[in-house]
Amino acid sequence: MDLFQLTYFVEVAQKKSFTKASKALHISQPSISKGIKALEEHWNIRLFDRKGKNVELTEMGAYLLPRIEGILNDFTALKEEMESPQLLNAGKLTVGVPPMIASSLISPFIGHFITSYPQIELELTEVGSLDIVSAIDDGLVQVGFVALPITTEMPYDFFIFHREPLEIVMPPDHRLAKARELTLDDIKDEPLVYYAPSFALNPYIHSFYQNIMAHPKIICQSNNWDLQIEMVIARMGIALLPRSICQRIPSGKAVHIPLVDPSIYWTLALIWKSKGFLSHPARTWVQSFKDYFKDVKITIDDESRHKEHDI
Numbered sequence: 001m002d003l004f005q006l007t008y009f010v011e012v013a014q015k016k017s018f019t020k021a022s023k024a025l026h027i028s029q030p031s032i033s034k035g036i037k038a039l040e041e042h043w044n045i046r047l048f049d050r051k052g053k054n055v056e057l058t059e060m061g062a063y064l065l066p067r068i069e070g071i072l073n074d075f076t077a078l079k080e081e082m083e084s085p086q087l088l089n090a091g092k093l094t095v096g097v098p099p100m101i102a103s104s105l106i107s108p109f110i111g112h113f114i115t116s117y118p119q120i121e122l123e124l125t126e127v128g129s130l131d132i133v134s135a136i137d138d139g140l141v142q143v144g145f146v147a148l149p150i151t152t153e154m155p156y157d158f159f160i161f162h163r164e165p166l167e168i169v170m171p172p173d174h175r176l177a178k179a180r181e182l183t184l185d186d187i188k189d190e191p192l193v194y195y196a197p198s199f200a201l202n203p204y205i206h207s208f209y210q211n212i213m214a215h216p217k218i219i220c221q222s223n224n225w226d227l228q229i230e231m232v233i234a235r236m237g238i239a240l241l242p243r244s245i246c247q248r249i250p251s252g253k254a255v256h257i258p259l260v261d262p263s264i265y266w267t268l269a270l271i272w273k274s275k276g277f278l279s280h281p282a283r284t285w286v287q288s289f290k291d292y293f294k295d296v297k298i299t300i301d302d303e304s305r306h307k308e309h310d311i
Contacts, residue, residue, distance in 0.1 A: 001042050003075060005035040006068050009047060010276060012036065013065050014154060015137065016054050024139025069275055076277060090119035093281040096132035096144025097124050099223055100199060101268060105162055106145065109292050113285065120281045128198030128223070136273065142282035147200040148267040155274040159286070161293045162268040166205075167246045167256040169229065170238040176257070183261040188214040191237035196223045201266065205240060208262055229254065242266040 011021040012032065022029040040047055047061040057065060097106070114122060125132075125141055132144035133152050148160070168182055170190075176182060188209065194216060195202040202221075209216050219237045222228050225248075228239045233253050246256035270289055272278060 001039060003072070005039050006072060007277070008032045008035040009039060009061075010065065010069055010072060012048065012055060013057055013061065014276060016056065016153075018055065019053070020138060024137075026139075072277065091279065091281045092121040092123065093143075093279070093285055094123045094125055094141045095285065096135055096141040096146075097126055098129050098132065098145060098147065098199065099126050100128075100195075100225060101145055101147075105268070109289060112292060113288055116288065117281075117284060120284070128196065129200035131198050133271075136271070142279055143270060143272040143285055146269055146271055147204075148269055149204060150200055150271075156271050157274040158269040158271040159290055159293075160267060160269045161289075163265055164243045166240045166259055166264045166266055167243050168238055168259050169232050169241050169246055169249070169254050169256045171232065171235050172252065172255050174238070174255075177255050179257055181258045181260045184208055184214075184259065184264075185212055185261075187238060188212060189217065191219045192216045193228045193231045193237045193239040194218040194221045196221045199223065201240075205264060208264055211262075240264065 007025070008021065008027070008031075011025055012018055015021050015024065018029050018032055018036075021027075022032055025032070036047060045060045046058050047064070048055040049058055110122070110124075113120075125135065125144075127135065129146035129150060132141060132146055133150050133154075135141035136144055136156075137152065137154050146158075148158075168176075168187060170177055176186065179186075195205070206216060217237075220231060222231070225241065225245045228241065229245075229249055231237065232239050240259065241256070243256075249256065270286065272282060272286055
């Protein structure tokens with residue numbers, strides 16, 4: 001029995017798949033299978049039940065998982081204590097960033113981080129929130145920015161750093177353009193310029209339509225704020241965009257009206273795995289980000305009504 005075999009066990013248990021564990025650890029699947037088999041023979045137990053392409057922990061495997069995770073976490077902490085800070089704050093860090101997160105929100109921090117930790121090689125991967133979650137699950141990205149809510153079987157920690165309401169964007173001559181505020185029921189039959197499936201706002205907004213027994217009449221989908229605005233200006237439909245994006249619309253080209261009943265929020269968070277191995281550059285990124293945004297005031301109205309924002 002060795003630490004590699006224990007690491008294989010934890011990764012397979014979390015991902016419920018030998019294939020996904022192999023990709024995350026960059027280890028061949030036969031090597032992982034061999035390591036798991038060695039553990040099972042060493043303890044004379046069965047750790048997993050195979051169910052097609054997926055695996056499930058046996059009762060004994062479920063009993064051992066938190067204890068082995070504790071051993072690996074203790075070993076990682078000890079290893080870091082024995083290494084110098086110069087070595088710890090070095091290496092490669094891959095961060096997932098959705099293209100639709102306004103660059104003004106995180107670009108100042110990125111500049112701050114690069115200046116503070118020049119020995120950490122930073123790589124940014126631009127994909128939607130749902131793809132970022134998958135990339136973290138598969139070990140391709142260590143930390144990432146997402147729009148909440150997200151759905152995942154993996155245990156995550158997160159830090160919310162921005163929250164603002166969505167508003168309704170429409171041409172100035174639209175029949176509803178002079179309203180002071182509108183409900184989702186008011187616009188449920190309007191053609192909608194919408195978000196791509198890989199973006200968390202796509203299923204999130206859709207869930208609010210379902211609550212009023214309606215279905216969004218999507219005419220096109222885009223991953224680009226400016227393109228959505230241009231399509232509204234061209235009178236192709238209306239759009240639901242964050243307030244700060246609405247404020248960038250040229251005067252007279254379109255109007256934006258508060259959406260009430262329900263209010264729908266664009267909530268941004270930094271996420272990372274709460275269990276398993278997290279590299280020191282990733283830990284440094286998380287702590288630095290928290291410190292950088294500690295003075296940011298986030299207003300969350302009636303939090304008890306917005307539990308859907310939790311991961």
